Amino acid sequence: MTGNPEKSVTLICADRLIDGSGREPLARGAVAVQGDRIVAVGESGELAARFPDAARVDYPGATIMPGMVDSHVHVTFSASAVPFEDIQNDGDLTVGLRGAINARDALLAGVTVLRDLGGRGRTTLELRNAIAAGAIPGPRLLVCGRPVTIPNGHCHFLGGWPRACPR
Numbered sequence: 001m002t003g004n005p006e007k008s009v010t011l012i013c014a015d016r017l018i019d020g021s022g023r024e025p026l027a028r029g030a031v032a033v034q035g036d037r038i039v040a041v042g043e044s045g046e047l048a049a050r051f052p053d054a055a056r057v058d059y060p061g062a063t064i065m066p067g068m069v070d071s072h073v074h075v076t077f078s079a080s081a082v083p084f085e086d087i088q089n090d091g092d093l094t095v096g097l098r099g100a101i102n103a104r105d106a107l108l109a110g111v112t113v114l115r116d117l118g119g120r121g122r123t124t125l126e127l128r129n130a131i132a133a134g135a136i137p138g139p140r141l142l143v144c145g146r147p148v149t150i151p152n153g154h155c156h157f158l159g160g161w162p163r164a165c166p167r
Contacts, residue, residue: 001057001067003057008034009051009055011030011037011044011048011051011054012031012058012060013030013034013044013058013067014029014058014060014063015028015029015059015061015063015075016029017029017030017063018064019041029042030043030064031064032050065110067113067139068109068111068112069114070111072115073106073116073117074124075116075124076095076098076102076119078090087157087158092123095119095120096127099123100128100136100138103138103141105126105163106139107138111139112140114138114141115142115143116143117144119143119156120159124143124145125145128142146158
């Protein structure tokens with residue numbers, strides 16, 4: 001695959017490339033990126049031959065690796081000593097902004113997917129939509145929204161279902 005000729009290709013090159021397959025790291029590895037898609041992965045010389053007009057960005061001494069996945073987060077929770085109290089007492093705007101900051105920080109740390117297991121109201125859903133629309137930076141978010149729990153059960157304060165115990 002040489003990619004769409006309408007979009008330019010950039011080769012990101014480093015001393016090592018870990019492809020996630022379990023094989024040994026590839027020396028002089030590269031990733032060919034076109035737009036927001038990876039179109040090829042391999043040895044930098046081979047990819048330079050496949051994409052002769054590609055812009056090249058070199059990172060000597062660095063390693064390229066697949067993005068990491070964090071499969072259990074509450075992206076809108078604070079990192080304070082009292083996160084359960086913070087999420088209950090802070091307004092939706094504060095909760096949403098905290099989520100945006102936490103998502104950006106995760107992305108900058110190399111996390112490309114976050115699986116959020118419960119947020120208050122629609123905050124995590126709106127955060128996911130804003131990231132997907134490109135309005136704010138962040139990893140791909142897989143969110144469940146409000147959690148399903150028993151009355152007064154785990155994370156009930158997030159407004160999940162059922163909301164009240166039937167009598």
